[in-house]
Amino acid sequence: MNDIAERYAQVQERIRAAAERAGRDPAAITLVAVTKTWPAETVIEAYRAGLRHFGENRAYELEEKRAAVTAELGPDSGIIWHQIGTLQSRKTKTAAATAGVFHALDRFKIARRLSRHLTEELDPPRILPTFLEVNVSGEESKSGYAAHKWEESETERQKIRKVVQKVLELPGLELKGLMTMAPWGAPEEVARPIFRRTRFLAAWLTEAIPDANLMQLSMGMTDDFEIAIEEGATHIRVGRAIFGERDYH
Numbered sequence: 001m002n003d004i005a006e007r008y009a010q011v012q013e014r015i016r017a018a019a020e021r022a023g024r025d026p027a028a029i030t031l032v033a034v035t036k037t038w039p040a041e042t043v044i045e046a047y048r049a050g051l052r053h054f055g056e057n058r059a060y061e062l063e064e065k066r067a068a069v070t071a072e073l074g075p076d077s078g079i080i081w082h083q084i085g086t087l088q089s090r091k092t093k094t095a096a097a098t099a100g101v102f103h104a105l106d107r108f109k110i111a112r113r114l115s116r117h118l119t120e121e122l123d124p125p126r127i128l129p130t131f132l133e134v135n136v137s138g139e140e141s142k143s144g145y146a147a148h149k150w151e152e153s154e155t156e157r158q159k160i161r162k163v164v165q166k167v168l169e170l171p172g173l174e175l176k177g178l179m180t181m182a183p184w185g186a187p188e189e190v191a192r193p194i195f196r197r198t199r200f201l202a203a204w205l206t207e208a209i210p211d212a213n214l215m216q217l218s219m220g221m222t223d224d225f226e227i228a229i230e231e232g233a234t235h236i237r238v239g240r241a242i243f244g245e246r247d248y249h
């Protein structure tokens with residue numbers, strides 16, 4: 001087995017064990033292989049090892065890699081590309097045309113623009129499954145809707161509730177749940193409550209808003225995906241555990 005296939009098998013085993021500890025079905029967890037900084041050849045190697053979900057945090061890198069991979073594997077490869085990083089306004093058009101799932105909605109303006117591209121400009125129009133990014137850790141460097149004090153702060157809670165309601169009314173976007181990140185290198189006692197509180201927030205929103213079901217949770221990376229799975233993650237975004245260390249970011 002090559003390195004990627006071997007590491008992928010180890011990650012799958014770790015997913016299975018974490019799901020088992022939590023009494024969950026491992027098949028309900030989508031592994032998004034984060035290929036940022038790696039070339040298209042790496043994606044193709046991972047594809048041959050059996051991976052189908054790939055994540056990029058920059059829209060242009062997703063667009064370029066997707067084109068290169070499609071040229072090699074054809075349009076029916078079954079690959080789903082996940083835009084996992086926040087989008088700038090001028091990248092919404094690219095993302096609407098190329099991403100299969102969007103994990104990092106952090107401004108309503110971005111939602112409105114995506115909705116317009118998806119429903120009015122793309123032919124045929126398309127539905128984009130989307131996660132609202134929430135900042136539960138309170139770290140200033142993190143993007144996402146402020147949710148550090150959502151349990152105590154009526155203001156914070158209602159702000160998120162309102163934006164969810166508004167996004168649900170937009171055609172083209174399908175709001176699936178919440179995405180969050182624990183601080184870099186956080187110990188388990190810090191990461192776990194962040195993931196748990198994100199799940200509780202998703203449950204509160206699902207309860208509070210008619211027709212909302214936000215129970216899909218994009219959380220967990222190389223250093224903390226097992227904790228995230230124990231706390232209810234349905235999508236984990238894993239780079240280094242599959243591909244090794246990146247040269248930069």
Ligand SMILES: *Cc1c(COP(=O)(O)O)cnc(C)c1O
Nearest residue numbers: 034057084221222237238239240
């Ligand atoms: C880079 C990145 C990941 C993957 O990080 P690893 O530590 O390599 O697993 C996950 N999510 C986002 C948003 C990222 O930018």
